[in-house]
Structure formats: C-alpha cells, structure tokens
Amino acid sequence: xxxxxxxxxxxxxxxxxxxxxxxxxxxxxxxxxxxxxxxxxxxxxxxxxxxxxxxxxxxxxxxxxxxxxxxxxxxxxxxxxxxxxxxxxxxxxxxxxxxxxxxxxxxxxxxxxxxxxxxxxxxxxxxxxxxxxxxxxxxxxxxxxxxxxxxxxxxxxxxxxxxxxxxxxxxxxxxxxxxxxxxxxxxxxxxxxxxxxxxxxxxxxxxxxxxxxxxxxxxxxxxxxxxxxxxxxxxxxxxxxxxxxxxxxxxxxxxxxxxxxxxxxxxxxxxxxxxxxxxxxxxxxxxxxxxxxxxxxxxxxxxxxxxxxxxxxxxxxxxxxxxxxxx
Amino acid sequence: xxxxxxxxxxxxxxxxxxxxxxxxxxxxxxxxxxxxxxxxxxxxxxxxxxxxxxxxxxxxxxxxxxxxxxxxxxxxxxxxxxxxxxxxxxxxxxxxxxxxxxxxxxxxxxxxxxxxxxxxxxxxxxxxxxxxxxxxxxxxxxxxxxxxxxxxxxxxxxxxxxxxxxxxxxxxxxxxxxxxxxxxxxxxxxxxxxxxxxxxxxxxxxxxxxxxxxxxxxxxxxxxxxxxxxxxxxxxxxxxxxxxxxxxxxxxxxxxxxxxxxxxxxxxxxxxxxxxxxxxxxx
Numbered sequence: 001x002x003x004x005x006x007x008x009x010x011x012x013x014x015x016x017x018x019x020x021x022x023x024x025x026x027x028x029x030x031x032x033x034x035x036x037x038x039x040x041x042x043x044x045x046x047x048x049x050x051x052x053x054x055x056x057x058x059x060x061x062x063x064x065x066x067x068x069x070x071x072x073x074x075x076x077x078x079x080x081x082x083x084x085x086x087x088x089x090x091x092x093x094x095x096x097x098x099x100x101x102x103x104x105x106x107x108x109x110x111x112x113x114x115x116x117x118x119x120x121x122x123x124x125x126x127x128x129x130x131x132x133x134x135x136x137x138x139x140x141x142x143x144x145x146x147x148x149x150x151x152x153x154x155x156x157x158x159x160x161x162x163x164x165x166x167x168x169x170x171x172x173x174x175x176x177x178x179x180x181x182x183x184x185x186x187x188x189x190x191x192x193x194x195x196x197x198x199x200x201x202x203x204x205x206x207x208x209x210x211x212x213x214x215x216x217x218x219x220x221x222x223x224x225x226x227x228x229x230x231x232x233x234x235x236x237x238x239x240x241x242x243x244x245x246x247x248x249x250x251x252x253x254x255x256x257x258x259x260x261x262x263x264x265x266x267x268x269x270x271x272x273x274x275x276x277x278x279x280x281x282x283x284x285x286x287x288x289x290x291x292x293x294x295x296x297x298x299x300x301x302x303x304x305x306x307x308x309x310x311x312x313x314x315x316x317x318x319x320x321x322x323x324x325x326x327x
Numbered sequence: 328x329x330x331x332x333x334x335x336x337x338x339x340x341x342x343x344x345x346x347x348x349x350x351x352x353x354x355x356x357x358x359x360x361x362x363x364x365x366x367x368x369x370x371x372x373x374x375x376x377x378x379x380x381x382x383x384x385x386x387x388x389x390x391x392x393x394x395x396x397x398x399x400x401x402x403x404x405x406x407x408x409x410x411x412x413x414x415x416x417x418x419x420x421x422x423x424x425x426x427x428x429x430x431x432x433x434x435x436x437x438x439x440x441x442x443x444x445x446x447x448x449x450x451x452x453x454x455x456x457x458x459x460x461x462x463x464x465x466x467x468x469x470x471x472x473x474x475x476x477x478x479x480x481x482x483x484x485x486x487x488x489x490x491x492x493x494x495x496x497x498x499x500x501x502x503x504x505x506x507x508x509x510x511x512x513x514x515x516x517x518x519x520x521x522x523x524x525x526x527x528x529x530x531x532x533x534x535x536x537x538x539x540x541x542x543x544x545x546x547x548x549x550x551x552x553x554x555x556x557x558x559x560x561x562x563x564x565x566x567x568x569x570x571x572x573x574x575x576x577x578x579x580x581x582x583x584x585x586x587x588x589x590x591x592x593x594x595x596x597x598x599x600x601x602x603x604x605x606x607x608x609x610x
Contacts, residue, residue, distance in 0.1 A: 057399050130538045138592035145588050258406045301410030308404045
C-alpha cells in the first residue's frame with residue numbers, strides 16, 4: 001500500500017511529463033486537455049477547502065467559477081473594443097493583462113462569496129445547500145437575460161489575455177502558467193490546513209458546538225474559509241475563460257456546481273490532491289468513453305453511484321487506506 | 328410536482344435531485360403510450376404508473392442505502408442518478424423531442440368571469456393540481472397509511488419497533504412521489520415538448536417552492552408554489568414597466584427582464600434569511 005505522500009510525488013511527475021509527451025508526439029491537444037484538468041483541479045481545490053475540510057456543502061460554487069470567468073471576459077472584451085468599462089467615479093478601461101485580471105477576478109469572487117456567505121451561513125444543513133444553489137441560479141438567470149455581454153450566446157474573446165514577455169497563445173506556456181497557479185493554490189491550502197485557523201475549520205466539520213464552547217467564533221471562521229474557497233474557484237474560472245477564449249452562462253449553471261463537487265468526491269474528499277485526481281479522471285472518462293459513445297455521462301453516473309455506495313474515500317482512498325473521511 | 332417532492336423530502340429526510348428525472352420519465356411514458364394507443368387518458372395513467380414503477384426500482388436498488396448517509400452523499404448520488412437517467416432516456420428514445428396531443432374535449436378555450444378567456448387544458452391542469460393537493464392532504468391526515476407516514480417522519484425506530492415495515496412504507500412514499508412527478512411531466516409535456524433535460528428547470532423551481540414553504544409541509548408547498556408563480560409573473564410583467572419610469576425604455580426592458588428572472592431567488596433568499604426554516608417549517 002502506497003502512502004499519500006508518495007502518490008502525490010507521482011502526480012507531480014505526471015504533471016511535468018504530460019506536456020513533454022505532448023511536445024514529443026506533437027499533439028498540442030493533449031497539452032490543452034492537461035491544462036483543462038489543472039484548471040478544473042484548482043476549482044475543485046477551492047471547493048474542497050469549504051466542502052472537504054470545513055463541511056460546508058456549497059452547491060453554488062459555479063457562481064464563483066462563473067464570475068471569475070465573466071470578469072475575465074468582460075475586461076478583455078472592453079480592452080479589445082477599446083471601450084470604457086465604467087465612467088464613474090473615474091474612467092476605468094478594460095484590460096487584457098493577466099496581471100490585472102487575476103487579482104480582479106480573485107477580488108470580485110471573494111467579495112461575492114463574502115456576500116453570499118454572510119447571508120447563507122446563517123442557515124445550515126439542507127437549507128445551506130439550497131440557498132447556495134439559489135444564489136448561483138440567480139446569477140445564471142441574470143447572465144442569460146443580460147444582453148450587453150452576449151446573454152445566452154456567451155461572450156467570445158478573440159485573443160487570450162496577455163502576460164508581459166510571454167506568448168500565452170502557446171499551449172505549453174499557458175499550461176505552465178496554470179501549473180504555477182495550481183502549485184500556488186495547493187501550497188496555500190496546505191498552509192491553511194496546517195495552521196491554527198485550519199485546525200479550527202476542520203474541527204467545525206466534526207463538531208461545531210464544541211468549537212463554539214472553546215471560545216472560537218465559528219461564524220467568522222466559516223465565513224473566512226468560504227471566502228477563500230470562493231476566491232480560489234474564481235481564479236480557476238478566470239483561467240478557464242482564457243483557456244477557451246469564451247464564456248457562456250453554462251459556467252454558472254447548477255450542473256457546473258455539481259461537476260466541481262464530483263471532482264472533489266471522485267478524487268477523495270478532504271485530500272489535498274483529491275480534486276486534481278478527480279478532475280483528471282473526469283476528463284479522461286470524457287475523452288475515452290466519449291469517443292465510443294455519446295452517452296458517456298451514463299457511465300459517469302454509474303461510477304459515481306458505485307463510489308458513493310461502496311468506496312466513499314474516492315480514488316485516492318483506494319491507494320491510501322488511512323481513513324480520513326469518517327462520519 | 329412540488330407536492331411529490333415535498334413528500335419525499337420532508338417525510339423521508341432525503342434530498343432528491345433526481346426528482347426531475349421522474350418528471351421526464353413520466354412524460355416519455357405518456358408520449359410512448361399515446362403513440363401506441365392514441366388515447367390521452369391512458370397516457371396520463373401510464374405516466375403515473377411508469378414513473379411510480381421507476382421510483383420503486385430506484386428506491387430499492389439505490390436510494391434505500393442513502394437514508395442514513397449525510398446530505399452530501401444524497402446530493403451526489405441523486406446528481407449521479409440524473410446523469411444516468413437522462414442519458415438512459417436519450418439512449419432509448421433518441422435526442423429528438425416528442426409531442427403529445429391534447430384530446431379534443433380539452434382543446435380550445437372557455438370564457439371565464441370578466442371576459443377573460445382561458446385555455447381549457449390549463450384549467451384542467453389547475454383542477455388536477457388542486458385535486459392532488461386535497462388528495463394528499465386527506466391521505467396524510469385521514470388514512471392509516473398517512474398516520475404511519477407521519478409516525479415514520481417523527482421517529483423511525485419507534486414505528487419499526489411497533490411492527491410497521493418501515494422500508495416498505497418508504498418505498499410506497501417514494502413511489503407516490505415519483506408517480507406524481509411523472510403525472511406532472513406528462514401534463515406539461517402536452518403543452519411543451521417532451522425531451523431529455525425537461526425536468527431540470529422545474530426541479531430547481533420545485534426546490535425553491537419547498538424551501539420557501541418549509542421542508543416537509545404540504546400546506547407550505549401549496550402556498551409556496553402560488554407565491555413563486557405570482558412573484559415570477561409580476562416580476563416579468565411589471566418590473567420592465569416600472570423601470571421605464573426611471574430609465575430609457577430599451578435599457579429598462581433588458582434590466583427589468585434580468586431582474587425579473589432573478590426575483591424568485593431573491594424572494595427565496597429573503598425568506599431564508601428572515602425565517603431560516605421556511606414559512607411553514609418546523610423550527
């Protein structure tokens with residue numbers, strides 16, 4: 001039986017070897033796929049912080065993913081058309097510089113999750129699931145019926161946003177950019193989980209009343225972790241828009257929330273690399289089964305049900321028998 | 328639809344995202360039977376029975392194992408069921424929408440009071456909806472089965488200790504819920520088209536209705552659905568006009584329609600914030 005640490009090293013090895021293979025066999029498509037895995041993995045890592053470690057079952061993370069995506073698309077849309085984004089209180093122009101877009105996407109999705117968190121963390125259990133879902137749906141319908149930015153048709157950006165001195169249109173460059181964000185978000189999660197704050201939010205998952213009784217304000221802890229989680233997912237959304245050079249209301253759809261959740265669960269809940277593995281598995285399944293049959297989601301559903309019924313520790317749990325997720 | 332879901336949700340404490348799939352299954356059963364026999368009434372009956380049978384099968388195979396699990400597992404398992412059932416139906420029936428025809432008796436419209444003309448078929452749907460609501464109310468409050476269901480809601484262990492087969496009881500409740508969803512799907516299928524994924528928008532609406540009304544309360548579901556319907560209509564019709572007072576007409580229309588479509592979710596958020604367990608929920 002191999003340990004999780006050993007397994008994680010293999011993941012890094014694979015992450016580095018994939019683009020090299022892509023280059024050797026001259027298949028840039030694989031690099032793009034690997035980039036997609038990484039971006040979805042980042043989104044999952046964001047959700048995992050709230051869902052896996054703190055037990056906040058958010059069914060509305062598509063909201064943050066989508067907002068990150070829309071911020072990116074809107075900024076570059078204005079930059080390309082050279083229009084003013086806001087003229088009040090002072091003129092703000094769009095930008096296609098990732099160095100501006102990333103912080104903005106993170107900030108705005110953090111702000112959004114602050115608002116949603118403030119309102120929805122007052123409830124718990126089923127109601128929390130439902131209210132986060134409702135907020136995401138709210139944004140979804142808003143994006144559909146708001147005609148300025150494409151409405152139902154979505155918004156295309158013709159050029160990927162730029163970074164100084166780099167050609168982001170090159171698949172390999174963009175892959176490495178996303179990889180560095182992945183390692184950053186894994187590092188941040190790792191530091192968070194092992195900090196006193198991390199102890200607090202993991203304890204909340206086990207027994208909120210007890211955490212309260214030792215004098216920790218659980219509401220603030222939950223709110224903070226929800227905001228961090230939303231911000232990371234928002235960043236992933238921003239990268240995802242740049243990958244596709246397109247954003248549409250479907251990123252805000254509740255199925256996106258479900259899929260991000262599926263990454264977390266498939267890979268192994270409350271494990272640092274779990275969402276990444278889950279995303280990889282998801283994409284591989286989509287690509288291989290999708291080649292044989294249109295109905296690959298049928299098999300995805302089947303696998304998911306089997307996992308929930310019989311193998312609740314996820315893919316990583318199959319390798320590492322140390323129980324991490326127990327009720 | 329909501330009535331069926333609230334039954335499952337409230338009584339059994341189970342979050343069932345796959346409820347929309349029963350709605351879809353009902354509609355497809357109806358389309359199939361209507362195609363074979365040409366009778367709309369048989370099709371409605373078929374949708375009820377078909378969806379109920381699907382409900383029983385799924386309850387016994389999968390759902391039964393989920394009652395003791397936490398919400399996360401339930402959400403995920405039923406999310407997986409949606410994928411499974413939608414793709415399964417697409418496999419069998421193909422991706423093209425099917426159509427159901429309304430029988431001649433219900434075709435056309437009839438004048439109501441104040442010279443408002445209303446489609447007969449929609450009136451028929453409202454009537455059936457009322458009948459189901461009354462029927463469920465009687466079932467829950469007056470019959471022996473209803474007493475058992477309520478007892479199961481209060482205390483699972485106690486009622487099974489008293490010799491009631493609780494898992495059979497749950498299967499029955501689940502089947503009723505699924506059957507009602509199927510019937511709703513068939514009735515709507517005659518207005519819109521019958522296609523894969525038709526259940527999902529309705530599902531979210533139904534959840535909003537239930538959360539507003541309070542989980543597990545049939546009265547709440549009834550009032551919640553009226554509230555949602557009215558809010559939605561008012562939002563779509565009046566908001567653009569209201570905003571025209573402040574803005575240019577073109578902007579007001581787009582702005583109004585976007586806010587109008589968000590209105591029911593805003594309503595839900597407001598109600599949850601003020602009364603976290605819904606209007607008629609237990610605290």
